[in-house]
Amino acid sequence: MTEVYAVPVPKGYRVGDWEVREPIATGAFGSVYEGRHRPAGGGAAEGLPRTAALKFLPTGTATPRRLAHLRELIDREVELLRRLRQPRLIRIYDTLTVDDPARPALDGATVLVLERAERSLAALLAGPPRPAAGPALLAQICEGLAQLHGAGWVHGDLKPANVLLMKDGSARLADFNMAAELEGTHAYTPAFSTPDYTPPELLWSEIGERGHRIRPSTDVWAFGILAHLVLTGTFPLPGGSPTARRDAAVAYARGDEELRLSPGLPEPWREIVRACLARTHRERVGTPALARRVAAVSGGAGRFPPRRARVRSRARTRGWRTAVAGAAAVVALGYGVSVLTGAGAGRGAGGASAGGAVNVAAASYGAEELRTDRGVPPAYRLLIVETARDCGRKEVSAVLIAAILKVESDFDPLLADPATDEYGIARWTPSVLRWWMNEDGSPGETVPEPPFPPAESVPAMGRYLCWIAPRLDTALPGDRRTLIAAAYRTSYRKVNDAGGVPPKQRAYAARVGHYLKEYTPPGRE
Numbered sequence: 001m002t003e004v005y006a007v008p009v010p011k012g013y014r015v016g017d018w019e020v021r022e023p024i025a026t027g028a029f030g031s032v033y034e035g036r037h038r039p040a041g042g043g044a045a046e047g048l049p050r051t052a053a054l055k056f057l058p059t060g061t062a063t064p065r066r067l068a069h070l071r072e073l074i075d076r077e078v079e080l081l082r083r084l085r086q087p088r089l090i091r092i093y094d095t096l097t098v099d100d101p102a103r104p105a106l107d108g109a110t111v112l113v114l115e116r117a118e119r120s121l122a123a124l125l126a127g128p129p130r131p132a133a134g135p136a137l138l139a140q141i142c143e144g145l146a147q148l149h150g151a152g153w154v155h156g157d158l159k160p161a162n163v164l165l166m167k168d169g170s171a172r173l174a175d176f177n178m179a180a181e182l183e184g185t186h187a188y189t190p191a192f193s194t195p196d197y198t199p200p201e202l203l204w205s206e207i208g209e210r211g212h213r214i215r216p217s218t219d220v221w222a223f224g225i226l227a228h229l230v231l232t233g234t235f236p237l238p239g240g241s242p243t244a245r246r247d248a249a250v251a252y253a254r255g256d257e258e259l260r261l262s263p264g265l266p267e268p269w270r271e272i273v274r275a276c277l278a279r280t281h282r283e284r285v286g287t288p289a290l291a292r293r294v295a296a297v298s299g300g301a302g303r304f305p306p307r308r309a310r311v312r313s314r315a316r317t318r319g320w321r322t323a324v325a326g327a328a329a330v331v332a333l334g335y336g337v338s339v340l341t342g343a344g345a346g347r348g349a350g351g352a353s354a355g356g357a358v359n360v361a362a363a364s365y366g367a368e369e370l371r372t373d374r375g376v377p378p379a380y381r382l383l384i385v386e387t388a389r390d391c392g393r394k395e396v397s398a399v400l401i402a403a404i405l406k407v408e409s410d411f412d413p414l415l416a417d418p419a420t421d422e423y424g425i426a427r428w429t430p431s432v433l434r435w436w437m438n439e440d441g442s443p444g445e446t447v448p449e450p451p452f453p454p455a456e457s458v459p460a461m462g463r464y465l466c467w468i469a470p471r472l473d474t475a476l477p478g479d480r481r482t483l484i485a486a487a488y489r490t491s492y493r494k495v496n497d498a499g500g501v502p503p504k505q506r507a508y509a510a511r512v513g514h515y516l517k518e519y520t521p522p523g524r525e
Helices: 064-083 121-125 134-150 216-232 242-253 267-276 287-297 307-316 318-325 378-391 398-409 454-471 480-489 492-498 503-519
Strands: 018-026 031-037 051-057 092-097 110-114 163-165 171-173 187-189 212-214
Touching: 018 051, 064 092, 121 163, 121 216, 134 163, 134 171, 134 216, 134 287, 216 267, 216 287, 267 287, 378 398, 378 454, 398 454, 398 480, 398 503, 454 480, 454 492, 480 492, 480 503
Parallel strands: none
Antiparallel strands: 018 031, 031 051, 051 110, 092 110, 163 171, 187 212
8 A cells, every 4th residue: 555554554464353455544543444254263254244344443552632532432433333233324243452562553453343335425426427326325325314313313424425335336324433322402422523514503612521512403414515515516505615614604504694505406405405404403304304305305215226226226336436436545435534545645635525525533623722724634633733732831732733744744644755764744764753652752662664654753743842842941032832843853952052943944943933823723823
């Protein structure tokens, strides 16, 4: 594989009765691989497929705060999938824990064994033409919502990247680490969301100790956005970016903006989309009524087709497959990670795709500490913000870390500069990274080999910056943050000896200073 995987797992690696095969997708914290069932004693276990998706989530190498966050997301997904076995929800077969002290990066990782999909709806939407079977897919997605809500759960992050398309053309809802069980009329979910699919009342609501209070109407709003996108290829609120559309959603909810439904949206669907996108949650259509209306306009196409119809469905989608084949791995398969390949792999990695594939924590996490509208890749926001928090020093902020990453690599996780022996998003030299890669401060037993995953490089940068900060003379003139940045590029001793930023590093420090201003949220200057 050419991309940097958050959890690199070699082909042929065994976990339980599963053998790792080809990589599927990765994000800042988790990676998904195809797995082949190969029990030690041979044969096949009843009820288990030959292949599955193995979702690796590292839980043995993160900081305590990040560990707690990952653990909560894992627990949400596992609890829902173990308790609900519905035909429109992706299926979980097993959960495993890697026990391999010889591989510290893997040891302790949690592995979810999930149903293997062909692609995500986001990948399908990434290339023209729009899917001809859009109404049938929407009917199946709506069935999934009805099954979920009927069981007392809210998905909380419905979007094209979290809808999986199976080999027979049927759809499944996936990625339930934001899902929450209803407690009466409400449920509680972490304070993360994808702006394009978040109802306006959540865009300005306060976040309590348990996170956002959400209702089934949250998913209904997201379905309305998704339906408009599937059927027309456009969003129903104006704006050329998620931030602009978010602001339009808030203006719409306040009565200052109108929906702009595409003329290409079929008339029966116009009424459905409007019912989903009512300004307040009280006015939105309920899930049972929505399911009936969608089934009526799609001719009951949401039901599983008979065997012969499935064959026709596969033939019908061959054209879409060809259109998307050239953009391999543009978006994740909806397993809760964002792909860092194709348009997202190099500079500006982790941005939203045409289908809205964004890392689960991407859109608004840490907005009070790092601007969300200035080009910091969403896939790295949680990583950057949590790294800064783990240091605990005011000057080692999320803004500083983001500014240095921008100047060092333009957020390119695949950067390689053999002439200076520097690699990855933070331009680490392997022999230096060895001393900062472990949370307990102990050097690694071996010198790491590039490429270095962002989930390893960025926390190591944070530890190094946190070590530098108190070693700089307190009487040095200038912005403390640019002094720290200059010391990261050279050393704290050279900065102290120069009485400030050394001449050779002044252009570098000036660039960092520019992005410090660019990334600082309003009111925190």
